[in-house]
Amino acid sequence: MNPALLDTYSLGMAGVIWAITFIGLFVSSLDAVFDLKDWPTVSDQIGDWSLRNPWLARALVALLFILLAHFVLNPLRPPTCPCVP
Amino acid sequence: MNPSIKANPSVKRTAKAVYRVFHVLSPLLVLAVGIPAGFLVFLTKGHEFCTYKTEALPDIWLFALGAVAFFAGHYFGILGTGQANKITPASQKFGRLAIVTAFLVTSLILVFEALGTAEIAVGTTTPSQLEPITYYVRCAITRDVDISGLVFTRLLIGLTFYVAGNWFWPNRTLPAAEAPR
Secondary structure (H helix, E strand, O other), X not given: OOHXXXXXXXXXXXXXXXXXXXXXXXXXXXXXXXXXXXXOOHHHHHHHHHHHOHHHXXXXXXXXXXXXXXXXXXXXXXXXXXXXX | OOHHHHHOHHHHHHHHHHHHXXXXXXXXXXHHHHHHHHHXXXXXXXXXXOOXXXXXXXXHHHHHHHHHHHXXXXXXXXXXXXXXOOOOHHHHHHHHHHHXXXXXXXXXXXXXXXHHHHHHHHOOOOOOOOXXXXXXXXXXXXXXXXXXXOHHHHHHHHXXXXXXXXXXXXXXXXXXXXXXX
16 A cells, blocks of 8 residues: 555544544534523434334334444454555 | 333432433533544554454444443433423424434445445455445454454444434333423
């Protein structure tokens, strides 16, 4: 792999983690503000959607558990890299 | 709603207070996990390509942790039921926007997954190709064994499935605005 690209690997991965953190921070901050103002929180809104669409919510939960099982229970073997000739 | 909480106003107030404190502290919790995790990855140099060892996975306990967190999210949600709130046109609009955004992001992730899987099927030989998301996730888990001893993996699985239990299996049968107060 290009060494110049490798130099950015750690920074790029850290950037991805911080971006996800920012999304989590945004949503949880909104939730806190809504709770303090006695507005319906994000949990309330999505919970209401789940009550109106129980089968969709169950499907979504099933998908999450299937993904988790796929990620942590699958006995996959790593590829034999580096594969650059 | 749990009858003991409904019958005893002081317990109900305490439960709501606990739930509110948790809400207010949750942004700090997100920061406490995300910022150090990013720094740890940033400070760990010398990673040439994404690979993983086979010792760390499969791990049945990580799956069990997700299941426990899911039930915890459902049952902890009982503290927040019966909370008085006001539905406004703006809040309804925000709710729809949140759901549309969630499904849009999910679709984009699945498109990426499809592209990664397709590249494997084509048989590209360079290590810079796109890979299925599974590859990155499993790589990250085994890297986390080295970085933090699986602390961040456990936190992420716990948090994700706690939220899923809280959101998609709400501990109430009425919409939030109509729940008993």
